[in-house]
Amino acid sequence: MITASICTIxxxxxxxxxxxxxxxxxxxxxNKIGIKVVSMVTCSDENNDILTTLERCLKTSDIVISTGGLGPTKDDITKKVLYTLSKSSRYTCNKTQMEINRRILSARGIEMMDLNLQQAYVPNRCTVIPNRCGTAPIMQFSFAKSRFNRKNLLFSMPGVPFETEQALPDVISSIKAHYKLDNILHHTVCTFGIPExxxxxxxxxxxxxxxxNIHLAYLPNPILGVRLRLSIYGVDEKEGKKEIAKQIRSLKKLLGNAIYGEGExxxxxVLGEMLEKRGATLSTAESCTGGYIAHLLTQNPSASKFYKGGTVCYDNKVKTDLPGVKQMALEARKKFKTTYSIAASGIAESFWMAVATPFGxxxxxxxxxxxxxxxxxxxSASAINLLRxxxxxEEENKKKQNKNK
Amino acid sequence: MITASICTIxxxxxxxxxxxxxxxxxxxxxNKIGIKVVSMVTCSDENNDILTTLERCLKTSDIVISTGGLGPTKDDITKKVLYTLSKSSRYTCNKTQMEINRRILSARGIEMMDLNLQQAYVPNRCTVIPNRCGTAPIMQFSFAKSRFNRKNLLFSMPGVPFETEQALPDVISSIKAHYKLDNILHHTVCTFGIPExxxxxxxxxxxxxxxxNIHLAYLPNPILGVRLRLSIYGVDEKEGKKEIAKQIRSLKKLLGNAIYGEGExxxxxVLGEMLEKRGATLSTAESCTGGYIAHLLTQNPSASKFYKGGTVCYDNKVKTDLPGVKQMALEARKKFKTTYSIAASGIAESFWMAVATPFGxxxxxxxxxxxxxxxxxxxSASAINLLRxxxxxEEENKKKQNKNK
Structure with missing residues (x-):
């Protein structure tokens, strides 16, 4: 199995x-492409510390991915260390990155212009993966087996999480092209409302x-519920997908509507997509959740298509019981003239939620x-799930009624 | 300088x-007590990996703090490794922890009773710091200089962040009692509204x-603004506090109301405290922030004393301009009958905020x-800060007017 270490600087x-x-x-x-991460380590911005840490990682794993220490200021010295480590002899300018940097800088204004342009220069022994969201390119180094007793790949990525995230698919592609990896397929089934x-x-x-060859993992989270990740090892893609589809069919029979979706x-x-598809609208009435249901719903950039608005009532006079929360839901639906409404109320650890629909x-x-x-x-997520x-x-009941007619 | 490594398992x-x-x-x-963290490392739950990692950390730093791998199930083997590492000869029962575990378990129900009770047994070479929020005690080991060429302290803490957080003050006290540390005082001044x-x-x-001997650090954050941390080294507490107080007085002259508080x-x-002190009340009217202002305000457990409620209007018809947001603020203040109101509106990256007060x-x-x-x-934080x-x-103006009379 191919192994990797992650080194944050x-x-x-x-x-x-x-x-x-x-x-x-x-x-x-x-993990998703079947590479086992054997260690994660954080080291300081000191020359010797970076060098020692990277060398140790190269000795104990096939792939090393480092992040950070690539800024334009003099306290960021990762590139200098990589120059030494890779036995480079000069710095060369990467034209793609230089173009990107000019563009980014002209958009941002000219502060630190020169230093940022210089970021496009890299040790001559490295291959560049351009960073499209920042000025520090991703540097890829290969080491022959003679060096650390493995055919190593070393990637140096920027430390800003957004830039790392954006560049990661390119790094993964490069790894896939370099090693013969076992086929692994992953599929996540998302459930809500049933404790782990x-x-x-x-x-x-x-x-x-x-x-x-199928491994199951439980991933619990207060907002996302319990997600079930199925991983299937060592089969070709078509066959694997067929097997996973079969397993998911069985799972759906067992869990029904508790499954709210698949994947990310x-x-x-999911509720937003359901509402959009049905041309339906939604309002909220919150007390104890203090606006958090509205916040979750409007994380969706297209929320304005279905979410009309809500109220947060934090007065001590709010009734935190069943009739109270039902009334809140009914009032919100009426006030905002929406198809559905969600209401939430409670004190401390006990929580009441209600949804109002055209049927009750x-x-x-x-x-x-x-x-x-x-x-x-x-x-908040439970209340959203209750409406889903x-x-x-209601739709299933309607179908049944139509059948019975 | 005393050094430390942190090892997460x-x-x-x-x-x-x-x-x-x-x-x-x-x-x-x-850091706050002047100990330099020289490395952070994450290792697997495998016996050999834990042992090698801990030994390497003990060789390179005076203090090692590990977290995790202390659960009651058989995949958690940190305690076993520590038994070997510390050359213990038997497990002993820690009575304080046993009492805590009985109490926790009877509150939770009896699931996993036996395994959880066993967590109170520890290698005989360790000193126990009781875990008051969980069933795995904190284990402290001392190593003579002959062992790793340093007078080491090793702490094994639970992996659940809440339990680690609660037990950390006890660990810090134990470290302070064990090493002669330089005096360091920290003080944070919190500013909002001025870019770094x-x-x-x-x-x-x-x-x-x-x-x-005073070091300044800038800590920027979208919700907290830019916090300035002053650290003063190697002075006695009284003198240090006096010096810091003097520096903060100068800083306040430079920054005025942009300083919203000190410390955590x-x-x-701060706004909540101001309102409570004045017996004033608050309402909100949000569009683009989608309930997040209400959420921030109600993070405060005593929010119901001053926050009466708010509306979230996510309809496309909401006006995202200056008159629109002013009207929102005025309407919220009227509707909820509050002393103050905060309104927020905007599209994409441009944001309007308004506050309504008894004076306009x-x-x-x-x-x-x-x-x-x-x-x-x-x-959201900017709108909250605008009201502060x-x-x-307004109060300063009133004072001036009274003086002029």
Whole structure:
């Protein structure tokens, strides 16, 4: 199995000013193509520390991905270290990056112009992957087996998470072209509303009967629910997809509407898509969630197509019981003249939610013992999920009624 | 200088399922007492990997803090490794932790009872710092200089961030008792509304004239503004506090109301305190921020004392101009019968905010070119800050008028 180490460079991480989110992001992508990350390490911006750390990583893993230390100022010295490490003999200008840098700088204004232009110069032993969102190019180095006893690849990526994220697909492609990797397919099924332990019980038989080359992982999250990731190893793509599709059909029979989507999605995104598709509109009435349901719904850039607005009522007079929350939902639907509405109310760890539809209201009570923020996330997503399930159930009931006629 | 390494243990971090936030949290606290973190490393849950990583850390730094791998299930083997590493000869029961575990388990229900009780057993060579929020105690080991050529301290902490956070003060106390550390005092001054580069220019002369033993750091954040951290080294506490107080007085003259607080605070917390103190109330009217201002205000557990509620209007008909946002503020103030109101509107990167007070309305326009979420954070905090500054200015004007009478 091909192994990798991730090395984040920067004093700002070591002093705790910044939380390193790059390592997890990179690791997830490496994992997906079947590369095992064996270590993550953070080192300072000092020459010797970077060199020692990179060399150790090169000795213990096939691929090393470093991020950071590529800024234009003199405290960023990763490039200098890579020049030495790769035994380069001069710096060459990468014309693509130079063009990008000119464009970025003219858009930003001319501050630090010269230093930023110089970022397009790289050690001559490296291959450049252009950075389209920033001025520091991604540098790729190859090391012969004679050097660290492995055929290494080393990538140096910028430290700004957005730039790392944007450049990562190119790095992954380059890795795929360089190594013969096992085929791995991943597929995520997103569920909401069933706690992890109950979910595990409900799908126990199915899980036990999974073929040996399929691995199942549970990924719980207060906003996203419990996502189930299926990974299938060592099959060709077509066959793998067929097998996964088969397993997901079985899973859907077991979980029904608790499954809100597949792949990278969220309950609020799915609800938004459902509403848009139906030409329906939505309003909200919140108390204890303090605007967080509205915030989640409007994370969607096209939210204005279906979300009309909401109220946040934080007065102590708000009724935190079942009739109270039902009334909130009905009032919001009427006030904003929307097809649906979501209402949320509660105190401390007990939470009431209700949705109003053209056919009536549905309400539900849940509790959660966690931090204020996690409770807020879980409650808000639960209320959004209640509307999703209610819409589906109403449509199913309608279908049944039509059949019975 | 005493050095430290932070070692996070767990496959879930290596595969990118979880972002390690413990390292930054621990590092910040070590930094504050003058300990330099020289490396952060993440290793797998494998016996050999944990052992090698810990040994390397013990050789290169005085203090090693590990987190994770202490769960009750058999995949968590950190304790076993520490047993070997510390050359312990048996496991002993820590009675304090056993009591805590019984209490926690009886509150949670009896699932996994036996395994969780066993977590109170520790290698006999360790000193226990009880974990009051979880079932895995913090284990502290000392190593003589003969072992790794340093007088090492090793702490093994739980991986759950909340438990790590709660136990960290005890670990820091233990470190302080064990090493003779330089005195360092930190003080943070929180500013909002002046971009970092402009702020630096505005306080340039003051910064240049700072005594050599005072270090200044800029900490920018979309919600918190730019915080300035002053660190003063090697002085006794009383003298240091006096010196810092003097510097902050100078800083306040330069920055005035742009300073919203000191230490660990937020613009929304400060505004909340101001309103509570004045017995004043607040409402909101949001469009583009989609409920995020309400969310920030209600992060405050005592928000219901001053925040009465708000509206989120996400209809395309909302006017995203100056008269539009002023009207929104006036209407919210009237509707919710509050002393003050905050309104926010805008499209894409251009943002209008207005506040209504008993004396009129004040509005402001800003722009930000960032991601949707960062723009939302910056815009929301800016609107909150506008009300804070407006209240202060109105009070200052009133004072002046009274003087002139």
């Amino acid at each position: 920067g004093d700002e991480i070591l002093i705790g000013q910044i939380t390193d989110t790059n390592s997890a992001m990179i690791s997830k992508q490496l 332990s109950q979910l595990a019980k409900r799908i126990e038989k199915w899980e036990d009967s999974l073929p040996e 999605t969220t309950p609020q995104k 209201t549905v309400s539900k009570n849940i509790s959660s013992k966690s931090t204020r923020q996690i409770n807020r996330e879980r409650f 399930e209610t819409i589906l159930e | 767990g496959d879930e971090i290596l595969i990118g399922q979880i972002t390690d936030t413990n390292s930054a949290m621990i590092s910040k606290q070590l 580069s402009q702020l630096a220019k505005r306080i340039e002369k003051w910064e240049d004239s700072l005594p050599e 605070t937020t613009p929304q917390k 309305t004040v509005s402001k326009n800003i722009s930000s070119k960032s991601t949707r979420q960062i723009n939302r954070e910056r815009f 500054e407006t209240i202060l200015e």
